[in-house]
Each structure stands twice: as structure tokens, then as C-alpha cells.
Amino acid sequence: AIQMTQSPSSLSASVGDRVTITCRASQGIRNDLGWYQQRPGKAPKLLIYTASTLQSGVPSRFSGRGFGTDFTLTITSLQPEDFGTYYCLQDFNYPHTFGQGTKLEIK
Amino acid sequence: EMQLVESGGGWVQPGRSLRLSCEASGFSVDDFAMHWVRQAPGRGPEWVSGIAWSSHNVGLAESVKGRFTVSTDKAKNSLLLQMHSLRAEDTALYYCAKGRKSGYDLGLPDFWGQGTLVIVSS
Numbered sequence: 001a002i003q004m005t006q007s008p009s010s011l012s013a014s015v016g017d018r019v020t021i022t023c024r025a026s027q028g029i030r031n032d033l034g035w036y037q038q039r040p041g042k043a044p045k046l047l048i049y050t051a052s053t054l055q056s057g058v059p060s061r062f063s064g065r066g067f068g069t070d071f072t073l074t075i076t077s078l079q080p081e082d083f084g085t086y087y088c089l090q091d092f093n094y095p096h097t098f099g100q101g102t103k104l105e106i107k
Numbered sequence: 108e109m110q111l112v113e114s115g116g117g118w119v120q121p122g123r124s125l126r127l128s129c130e131a132s133g134f135s136v137d138d139f140a141m142h143w144v145r146q147a148p149g150r151g152p153e154w155v156s157g158i159a160w161s162s163h164n165v166g167l168a169e170s171v172k173g174r175f176t177v178s179t180d181k182a183k184n185s186l187l188l189q190m191h192s193l194r195a196e197d198t199a200l201y202y203c204a205k206g207r208k209s210g211y212d213l214g215l216p217d218f219w220g221q222g223t224l225v226i227v228s229s
Binding site for chain 2: 001034036038043044045046049055085087089091094095096097098099100101
């Protein structure tokens with residue numbers, strides 16, 4: 001199975017900051033990757049698909065980049081509601097695999 | 108308006124079986140790929156299974172292969188997960204999710220239910 005390695009595992013940032021989360025695949029996955037936000041007690045919410053396409057209704061401060069093995073999720077101008085845990089998920093092949101998550105805390 | 112409602116979870120002893128159901132409304136489960144994703148307490152999500160293209164494309168996580176079966180019930184517009192030989196490590200909140208894509212590819216889950224809790228314990 002393809003392993004997805006996220007970094008950092010946690011971070012703390014202030015409102016207005018720019019934040020970048022990285023996801024690395026153990027083998028090339030083209031751009032078959034999505035990013036999710038999960039708040040406590042809630043289901044994950046799709047933010048980005050095909051590595052860089054913004055899901056409908058998601059604020060434009062979220063953006064994604066990458067192809068092959070290295071991917072990033074960037075949040076520009078962090079807002080209080082952006083707290084939660086962020087996960088990448090590859091759908092290049094079976095089994096689909098998640099990264100281990102990045103817990104984002106707002107200072 | 109789209110909705111996914113999971114049911115069938117509960118407490119079960121190791122080695123026993125359980126069937127989860129996910130009733131969809133606002134769309135047809137045969138028109139989109141569908142997924143099961145689980146999340147153990149305090150852990151990240153784990154993709155369990157996906158089904159697409161009238162069940163011609165089915166995928167399962169290695170940890171559940173040979174024990175879990177995924178299917179759809181068109182008449183009830185539902186996604187099903189039949190789970191056999193349950194283990195303690197199967198304890199999790201099981202989410203049903205709609206896939207982004209129609210057709211053969213599974214794609215990513217883009218709309219999720221609220222989950223049903225499965226506890227496997229003696």
C-alpha cells in the first residue's frame with residue numbers, strides 16, 4: 001500500500017498567518033490526492049481534490065499544489081474557524097490511504 | 108438535498124458479524140462511487156472500502172479483505188458493509204461517503220454521513 005507521510009504532525013499559528021502542510025507519497029501518485037479538514041466530533045470535509053482544485057464552497061485562502069510524490073496544502077491568512085486536523089488522502093490506487101494528520105491549533 | 112444516514116452499528120463480540128447500512132437521499136448510490144471510511148477513537152481516518160460503476164469496481168483495505176464485503180441495494184438506495192470475523196481492532200466510527208465521481212473511477216469521498224459506531228469487545 002502507498003504510504004502517505006504528513007508533516008508537521010501538529011502546529012500552532014496565529015490568525016492571519018500563512019500555514020503550509022506537506023504530504024509525501026511513498027511512490028508517484030500523479031495528482032490523485034485530496035486534502036480534508038476534520039473538526040472534533042465531525043466527519044472530514046473535502047477541501048481540495050486532484051491536488052490543487054478547490055472544492056465548491058471552500059474559501060479561496062485554501063490552496064493545494066504538487067504532483068508525483070510531494071504535495072502541499074497552504075492556508076493563507078489563517079482564520080479562527082480553520083482549527084482542526086488536516087489529512088491528505090491518495091486515490092491513485094487501492095487501498096486509498098490517508099496521511100496521519102496535522103493538528104492545527106490557533107494561538 | 109443530499110443526505111447519508113448510517114445504521115447497524117453497535118456492540119458485538121469478537122468473531123461475530125455485523126451489517127452496516129447507509130441510506131442515501133438526494134442522489135442515487137448507483138450514479139456515484141461510494142466509500143466506507145472508519146475512524147478508531149483518537150485515531151485518524153482509515154479508508155475501508157469503495158464501490159463504483161454498478162459494483163464492477165470494488166476495493167477493500169488489506170486489513171478487511173476476506174472478512175468485509177461491500178455492496179449496494181438499488182431498491183433501498185443504500186450502501187451496505189457486511190462485516191464478518193470481527194476483531195477488536197475493527198472498533199471504530201464507520202462513515203459512509205459519496206464519491207466525487209460517477210463512472211468507473213472511485214475518486215475521493217466528497218460528502219459524508221455522521222457515522223455509526225461499531226464496538227468489538229468481549
